[in-house]
Amino acid sequence: MKARASPAGADHPLQPAGYRPRIAEGLLDDALEAVPMVLVEGAKGCGKTWLALSRARTKMMLAEDPDALWAAQTLPHESLSSGPRPLLVDEWQRAPHVWDTARGLSDVDHGTGKFLFTGSYARADAVTRHSGAGRLMRVQLRPMSLLETGDSTGEVSLSALMDGQSCSALGERPSAVRLAELICRGGWPRHPHLSTAACQRLLVAYLDETARVDLNVETGSAHNPEKVGRLLRALARNVANVASQALLGRETGADGAKLNHQTVSRYLDALTRLFVLEDLAAWSPHMRSASPARQSPKRHMVDPSLAVAALGVGPERLAGDPRALGSMFESLAVRDLRVYGDAIDMSVFHHRDGDGGEIDAVIEARDGRWMAVEVKLGANPAMIDDSAHRLRTVVQRIDTSQRGDPVRLVILTAFGTVAHDRSDGVSVVPISLLGP
Structure with a gap:
């Protein structure tokens, strides 16, 4: 034929x-x-x-x-x-x-x-x-961003931020439950018209199929799906965190015998090749600090909905746990920044220095320009002030003699309603207004 x-x-x-x-x-x-x-x-x-x-x-x-x-x-x-x-x-x-x-x-x-x-x-x-x-x-191709699902207006352009343009737009504040629903639903094209409960059932089945079939097809050898499931849950508990293979192996012991280093390494490699796991690589500038930079990646699944499904929690429970919600929101933000960054030829990294300072996302253009992004759930003035101070402190420790100064410092919020430039040079952008 x-x-x-x-x-x-x-x-x-x-x-x-x-x-x-x-x-x-x-x-x-x-x-x-x-x-x-x-x-x-x-x-x-x-x-x-x-x-x-x-x-x-x-x-x-x-x-x-x-x-x-x-x-x-x-x-x-x-x-x-x-x-x-x-x-x-x-x-x-x-x-x-x-x-x-x-x-x-x-x-x-x-x-x-x-x-x-x-x-x-x-x-x-x-x-x-x-x-x-x-x-x-x-x-x-990654799962859909909030702009693609219709949950962001895209009025604030990532490209414009990199170009130094002013930042001003108004949006609506989602509730914690609504944010949790967006995370639990994920960016899968079949999901926007389904209930959150139906989406989660599909995602549980997705992970089960990954553990039972896809890993075997990808590697050409049989794997124990129960062990794969335990590693997926360990990864989900460590979303948006630096977690070594040794730590992940120990955490698989929370609901069974822990996996050895070789098994964890083999499963992680296969999950990455299946595009289920997509770690966020570290950015490596020269630092003024004598302490060496920490080069480990942050753990992320390709969509935070997979992590929530692996943990077996729904939007109400997720919304009631601010720490978990914050980690999953950071993972959602990284997903969207990657989608937008790809479209405008920019790459996304994270940064941690030897003094414990952290930048959740470093956006770097091919010409070397870069900006630092702090991902934050809350948007009240005290939280924004604190985040801006910590972001400026970390950036000040970076040796910019070769990199150049960042073109922008950004706080990306979940619950903000106004995109604006602060007097200290930090821009505040609700994710519901962001686009490429």
Whole structure:
């Protein structure tokens, strides 16, 4: 069976009904203009296929169309040679040799935007890494940000903040329960029209499938799902914190025999390759302090809803625990900052110095400009004053002789209603007003 061509003349003929626009569309368009092969990757259920369909003009759905899978396995050259471009090969790992076929066709015809591949497993990374050089760009899709789900106005631009523009906007204050509901629901495209309880049931099933099936597929060997579940709960308890593998191993002993170092390391690696775990790397400036900088990453799942599901708590219970709510909100903020940062070619890190100072998020542009972000639940004046003081103190200890001074200091709040620039140079931005 050949790939099915889409109707001629339509701008986006395969875009599904009900498709929600994604910020990553710009990244995908840029990639399609630059190289012949584009790989859209990310966690299961984050919307990779629908994003790819919004740009494809021909499709081969290997997971849902047995005929397309048979054609890809037995007649890959013929299957990939027909129809308008780009051609989407969805879940391409089910017929991995299509990758080499696409590479060969790209070598013959040096045009761009020929093939779109999607996949949630990274086990075939060695294939794409070695045979895609010069032909391939990757676009990582994360779960939706608050802007994409309609829960942020986007009036305050991350790019504008980096450019030093003034910050002024008004918003509405969510309740603690509403914030907890947003965290529990997550940024999954299927969830906005479901109840929070239904979303949480789906997420519990998601983690169960990850532990029972996906880890085995990713690693090629059998794993004990109960042990994987204990590690997921340990990770959830340490979201937005620096937690060593040794600490995670000890914490798995809270509800069973603790996992050894080798097992923890193996599971963490597999969960990262499945795009379930996405740690936040440390930023490494030169410091005035004689104490060495702490270089450990902060633990984050790709969406805080997975952490809440692993812990088995609902929005009311989460809202009633300010410490837990604060950690999960920080993880939600990191998710959104990553989505917005990707769109404007900026990277997100965290920073801790040897004196115990911390910056929750460092946003760094490719040209070296950077800004420091403190993530804060509360927004009353005393809390903001204290956060601003601590943020300025940490930044003052950074050796900026090579980095340059930060272009912005930002306090990103959950419950704020007004985005504004303080007299001390610190900008206060409610997350419900933030966008790229």
